[in-house]
Amino acid sequence: MPPKQMPASLHKVIMVGSGGVGKSALTLQFMYDEFVEDYEPTKADSYRKKVVLDGLLILREEVQIDILDTAGQEDYAAIRDNYFRSGEGFLCVFSITDTDSFHASQDFREQILRVKGDDTVPFLLVGNKCDLDERRKINREDAEARAAQWKVPYVETSAKTRGNVDKVFFDLMREIRVRKSDGGGAEATEGGKKKRRRIKCSIL
Template sequence: MQKPCTPDIKCWRLTYFCQKRNLNWLVILSRNSQVKMESRQYQLVVLGSGGVGKSALVIRLVTDNFLEDYDPTIEDSYRKQVVIDQRQALLDILDTAGQEEYTTMQDEWMREGKGFLLVYSVTSQSTFDDIKKFKDKILRAKDMNRVPMVLVGNKCDLDRNRQVSLAAGKALAAEWGCPFMETSAKERIRNEECFFEVVREIRKQDAAKRPAPKSNGTKKKDEKKGGGFCSIL
């Protein structure tokens, strides 16, 4: 049974609708809520050598399952709706092939992507060396000096087999001026966070591109406390 209710929060342009489910009330507040409703889509591309765990990271994020067996990817696309820093985001993730024979396709992926996850395995020095080539390819493909990217050292749960130190990853990220983190799709270590960090980098770039608002020499009146509107479902 549906019935109106009165929220405790004072709202401007108050519109609300209540629905009781299992004795709990689901509340969505547009300005007073911690979540800002936004339908922005983010095109993320996951790059790296074959076997570093790119698909495992993506599938863990999207389905919360761990991909045990290695099956070389050519091109797989996934979507997931998430909330990042209290803002809705639709992740459009492209999981790519790392093999050299797909170089032409890689160039196309790089041109289309807005943000990049550059993944190597901490158990393989060669994949760490290769990741530098991927970064250079991205900059050439997009004809830019800087793009939103995050450097990811995957398989950090296999520490006994480590070939790339944490310090080496940090140093390379500092050289590139991008975030860095070690992850494990198997153990759910920073698996979600690495994708979220790419979105944050895209948002930073977008904010930097926006022109500064013109000042007319007058100050705007402060908004009244409790402004906005709310909807209660």
């Protein structure tokens, strides 16, 4: 009999951020390679996809990513705690064209840390809509300073051009894998420090 195949590891990713910043557009671009400009906000949408995850020191590994795309509207704030408890990693998204969404990222971060009780939880700060640089209101330096204060990576993306879309999901999954492999804590934090660098938005 052929050897029994082990099920792929499951990594649970939660998308957070204000309404209209492009969380759903990023998710749908990653899942289906398509840009959806007009998307009806919902309470939450869940997606699952099998991908191959690799790293410098680890063999290629087939994993499943489970993405929960949460609503940014205040109406749903009360139920976010339940979503956050289930998450293993977080993509906190703001729009570089929207100052309020950048300020709101602080509230999302604080809520996640309160629920998880752990400030080393895998977390990326994501500045979306970098294809609209002429409408930029958040300087890259300000966003990088916030990420440095939180000791997390900062990446700018464009759901429209697919710039850095795969990168943020795969980087977060690697952070989750490191945390799972050593039970969380110092090494996961160190990994976040090593990855915190200036990243330009690439247009694919």
